[in-house]
Amino acid sequence: MASAPRSELPAAAPPLTPARPVIWPPRVHKTLSNGLEVVLVESHTIPKFTGELFFRSGNAVAIAKAPGLADMTATVARTGTLKRTSREIEEDLRRMGSDLSSGAGADTSVISFAGLVEFSNGLLGLVSELAQQANFPEDEFERERRQLIEGLRIERTTPGFLASERLRRVLFGAHPYGTISPTEEQVTSYRVEQLKEFYQRYYRPGNALLVMVGDFSPQAMLAQIESAFGSWASGPVEEAPDPALPELPGRRVYLVHLPGSVQTQISVGNRAITRKHPDWLRLTLANSIYGGAFNSRLVMNIREEKGYTYSPHSGAHPLRQHGYFSIGAAVRNDVVAATLTEIFYEIDRMRSTPVGEEELDDARSYLTGVFSLGLATQDGLAGQLATSTLEKLPDDYLETYRERVLKLTSADVLDAAQKYFDSAHAQIVNVGDRAEIESQAAQFGKPEVYDAQGNRI
């Protein structure tokens, strides 16, 4: 082509223009007389609302009775009430343009729901019924039990699941956090009475938090909530057990043998801290520099330079009583040792050399910017409110987050890396075909080898 007109475009990126202030919407935060804590926020993006009814009791609290019991209770709770059959519940949800799901993690059980605001009263009525009057029909329970067992069998062929299971087991041992899933035998021995007992004990207003965001007026919504949940009888609340954690013996290597794997799922982790810990933001920032963002050191190194993996990542995971830090990457079989070398090289670099000003600035901007993206959707706001309220963080947590991040220094990052990127106690899990990877894993310590069922081999 002849001379195309010379572009007027600058050859360098334009600077950022002045930022508009980030203003978090006002919340209505109220506790009903029966103890139900309620947080409400208006968001008029779409004519819908979204909500989550949390109970501050999850699988951890019932671990001694049966692993996964909270999750099974939540699953079966949506399949029948004193007033509605399973089919009626599903058809009523559809009639109200609504979605509903229920489940439990280690620390909480939750009923999540969303629907058109024109049906908010009806949907709240149904959620209230599920929370108070679930009747656990025997046939629904048996069907869900079989589905859970089939699901577990498939999970045992899923590299990501097997890696998480082994990592949590070695980090937390016999503590409830050491078990992320029940065995088939444990599910087979669930009894419906156990579900009812869990439900009676923990599905109580004094143990609950209701977060709702949407296209409503908070005062009017509060009146609907009072009428749907106000007469719910209170009950005592119980804390989850917190037994001692195992002594970690130093760096250890584990191999979960999944025959025929054409890739290896690597997961490296160590125990860290909860969100309430004063170092939490320091750790968050250090993580985002290490491997928590696309523009992070680990991603640049093992993806963009070396091409070992598609989606490497690291994350700080806060549970209520303890937390952990982990690094994950699914890599081709012949670079398992090379990947581990880079993972530890980057950890050592974080622990030994202060981060420069530019990289620090970039990471602080990333964290503060991404945090404010939550403002723009009902789900985003609901998630942030749920996190800050469930963890009983200060009321101005959202408002002050950005300024607290912006105050962090290079020394804070170095400090967090030295404390919480604990390479001396790193637990190294590799899920893959033993014949392909064992000798590589062994370069980092003698591997303890397990089969996909969790048995030592």
Place this chain on the structure above:
Amino acid sequence: MTQLNIPIESTTLPNGLRVVISPDRAAPVATLGVYYNIGFRIEPRGRSGFAHLFEHMMFQGSANAGKMVHIKLINSSGGVLNGSTHYDVTNYYESVPSNALERVLWLEADRMRALKVDDENLRNQRDVVKEEVRVNVLNQPYGGFPWLDLPPIAYRNWSNAHNFYGDFDDLDAATLDDVQNFFKTYYAPSNAVLLILGDVDTDEGIKLAERHFASIPSGPQPSPADIDEPPQIEERRGVVEEKFGTLPGVAIGYQSPRRVTPEWHAAAMLDQALHGGRAGRVYRRLVLEQQIAVDAEGGIHYPVGDLFDYNGPTLMVTRLLHKPEYSVDQTIAAYDQIIAEMKEKGITAEELEPIKVKFRSNYFSMLEGGHGASIPRYGLMHLLACFSLFDDNPKLVNTILGGFMEVTPQAVQSVAQKLLTRHNRSIAIRQPAKKGAA
């Protein structure tokens, strides 16, 4: 409420680039996207997986922003970015605090103007893509089921039938020349639409778009690809080995109507009647009542697309995982019973009305969030882009619901009778491998 009033302004620059602005100033956040009218369906023969590999190359450097600069500039502005390859479009998108708006436009314009990549970048991303295929398909239970299984069974035209993620030999054969040719052919401004949503003033948005994109030279419009399929005249079946998972899988796909036609509106309601979650007929009958299957899902253009983002042949798919004590034939027979009832008895107004309410509700959720959880208004962007590129009318976003709400029970039954026939369907079976000693 089926007539929406989302503000939408659109224009076309002299070089052919379409620009769509949809302002909402409530939060200081903007989402931007550039959609190119090229997807994996029409990538070159002998280069399976190339459209997706090329998408990766668009992050490897452009004239004034070298490797990693795109990612660094967006992340350090407090934003997130990604891209994705679909059947008929490829998109690149960012969500950022709105003070980074012009910076993002500069980056997108720079890579629309000139891609600057080398052999090392290509080798690197080829490796990355292979690990992506392994983590999503080759090393996962039910990986690619049924989105990679059904096309080679259902279609006869290579464009519709090939491995969209790419055979590794084809990925290995891709050259830097292929990359630059593909860019020249499909990445001209006239083959794209730029979308700016959220915290932007309409006039200012158009002015910024002109400043950064107007001087990009126009290119020839690519010739329309041949994606026509010969009429299907018999049921087609295929079996794929499931290497890891423990349950047999069955996926049934019926050829679906062309987009934005009365038949398409009716098929969408039919789809919801069958696949609308736990209240849908397939899940209710096969999972909840008869308990033959442990999972049942489906949809039009499911699972890697939806009703709105295809522009050529596609399937209405049902995906089942069933208990091993039932045979594949028993499972299909139970499914066929549901289909036969729909064709014979149709649907009552009492069943259809709630389906419309739910459809409307789902549509609103799609507008706000859609497929990308951390990208506000991803769904609105995606709809605006598809309605621009395929229908030349982004404002369909505000009116499209009307056609669905007018569907009658008779129309649902008619479309069921027309589509849900044996000679119009293909079946992919995932058969678990015999397990050897572990």
